[in-house]
Amino acid sequence: MVPRINLVWLLLLLLTTNCEEEGVSFNGFRGAGLSLNGSAVITSEGILRLTNPVSHQIGRAFYPRPLHFRSSKTGNVFSFSTTFVFVFVPENINGIGGHGTAFVISSTTDFHTATGTQFLGLFNKSNNGNSANRIFAVELDTIQNMEFGDIDDNHVGIDINSLRSNRSYSAGYFSDVDTSVFNNITLNSGEPMQVWVEYDSSKMQLNVTLSPMEVAKPSRPLLSSINNLSELVTETAYIGFSSSTGSFETSHYILGWNFQMNGIAQTFNLTTLPSLPPRRSNRKPKVVLIWVPIIAPISALLAAAAVVFVQYRRIKFAEVLDDWELELGSRRFSYKELYKATRGFGETQLLGVGGFGRVYRGIMPTSKVDVAVKRVAHDSKRGTREFIAEIASIGHLRHRNLVQLLGYCRRKRELLLVYDFMPNGSLDRFLFDHYHQPLNWAQRFHIIKDVASGLLYLHEEWEKTIIHRDVKASNVLLDSELNGRLGDFGLSRLYDHGEDPRTTNVVGTPGYIAPELLRTGKATKESDVFAFGAFLLEVACGKRPLQAAESGEDVVLVAWVLRNWRRGTILGCVDPRLSCDFVVEEAELVLKLGLLCSHHLPATRPSMKQTTLFMERAAQLPELAACYLDGDVVELLQKEVSHYRSMPSHSSSTDSMLFVGR
């Protein structure tokens, strides 16, 4: 009889705990009734597709009802367990990007304040890390974002109110045979994988486990940590997924999802899940010439006309494509696609004419993504391979303060570069076009910090140093939220392959070119900082670094600010269009920092790292007096200008250009 009593006990025990055994179970999502937001859809196969990769997108899907997460007796969060199967399908050959997907427990499903794809659709710049968020997430992240201290570009992390993960580990799993053996997994592989997130309330232990579909649940979790989720998860909370991707990057799919409160979520079996449609091929179809039989003179004529037409189109849309380009893994667009997107590069689509070529606005024919296409004249023979490799590597750069390069197309004499379209155009229009509402101080200060952060990334945070070579207000573009983004980086490399080794080519814009650059012809981080200094003064003063005065003599902005600083009237330099409505300490900081960055001696200029610290007020700006004691700097600066004037190719004072010296 003893066993029977045990059974009754067990039943009683189950009954008392069972009242909070809420569960969610989806093998495919057809008719699941999830609340979808952003780019999330349920496909005809019943798969939850969180993002499709046409443009920067955020997609979310939540179980529509909130669940009770806390015991009314103890007030503590219940134990729970969830498992889901996901597939990340890369949309470019090299399989990079796409930010990632997170499983989320949140007090709300209202994420309308979440902006910027790097926050996975959960936070914005100002509330990231705020303990009032009450958001728990497990991220599957495929971008290494320095901002969040990410360990690599393929990791799993536990996120508590912040995308700076509490714990993280490279994607993979520990072997069951020998649990010290770690097997890597590539998240962005197009293969289905399963994730388990389990929380034991009594031990406050949180386990996250990942494995490919063909591997059974590993016994050793990838991440195991002690977190008191009772401090985080609210009484009732929503469960779901949030995901984000950049343009032409990754599609994020969820095939199945089980969640169980106070119990164990059932593991999936691939055979019972819906399967993804076959993957699109990235290779472009070849133009096929159809041979038309000659039956009658009429059809012969038609055929001839057709051949002429096809040949004409072939020439019109001809491109240059070498085998090695396929290995670079950068997105190549067809000329035809770009031709259509920009309505045949029509004048109505022209956005501007820059130092390197004409820029057109376009809408990609199938994806409807807004793009800016830059046509750059380029001799296809000279240094092409290195240059295209450079372009490809620039395409892998990702930072919220850089204009994203989406891809390129190469023709015999030109290169077409495709960028994200920036709806607010370039900063110099806001500064100098009088029909534009002037930017207020807070906007200017914000943009300055953005540009500093973009340049810092290029100089120090990416795997290799990139010198911008042409930092200036007209190369700073403003997105829809008026965030500053640096454009045109690395382009000046185009002119680096001088045929005559005795000539030094200097690319840049007068007024932003560091004095030593004119002498040596070698662009460095310091010469970028010089240009950044000129840019700071430009934004604060609302004046160009070099202006033609009535006397015919150019006025150098740095010299003018320096003179004012010596007289103790530095604040008198601030743009009069601000009508004295600015933060005095910030304006003073920007002006002094501008002077310091534009110092004539490269060694005196701060690095971008230091510059950012000064702006964040994490470090004290050195006293200017100490740096500017020697010689008459004003005169020296003025002399540099007469240098520009004697340059053979000096024709306009605002455009970037190529100086050929010595």
Ligand SMILES: *[C@@H]1O[C@H](CO)[C@@H](O)[C@H](O)[C@H]1NC(C)=O
């Ligand atoms: C997405 O969420 C926002 C805020 O909660 C809401 O206003 C909007 O209607 C939602 N969109 C869709 C498509 O459900």
Ligand SMILES: *[C@@H]1O[C@H](CO)[C@@H](O)[C@H](O)[C@H]1NC(C)=O
């Ligand atoms: C960020 O989100 C918080 C709270 O969700 C909101 O109060 C704030 O206005 C948002 N900030 C921005 C810059 O959107």
Ligand SMILES: *[C@@H]1O[C@H](CO)[C@@H](O)[C@H](O)[C@H]1NC(C)=O
């Ligand atoms: C992780 O979260 C716990 C609280 O759950 C906190 O005490 C700890 O400092 C966090 N660690 C990091 C690195 O954020």
Ligand SMILES: *[C@@H]1O[C@H](CO)[C@@H](O)[C@H](O)[C@H]1NC(C)=O
């Ligand atoms: C796994 O990934 C790590 C980090 O990316 C790398 O160092 C290691 O060599 C990889 N191991 C295998 C077996 O691929």
Ligand SMILES: *[C@@H]1O[C@H](CO)[C@@H](O)[C@H](O)[C@H]1NC(C)=O
């Ligand atoms: C977490 O994993 C450890 C094994 O490393 C296991 O002992 C523990 O029971 C697991 N906890 C949960 C909540 O699954």
Ligand SMILES: *[C@@H]1O[C@H](CO)[C@@H](O)[C@H](O)[C@H]1NC(C)=O
């Ligand atoms: C966990 O957090 C809850 C809520 O803040 C608190 O009541 C409880 O004592 C904490 N548990 C432990 C073991 O610290």
Ligand SMILES: *[C@@H]1O[C@H](CO)[C@@H](O)[C@H](O)[C@H]1NC(C)=O
């Ligand atoms: C998956 O499900 C099928 C059908 O229910 C079953 O025959 C098969 O054994 C299962 N496979 C695994 C690995 O559990």
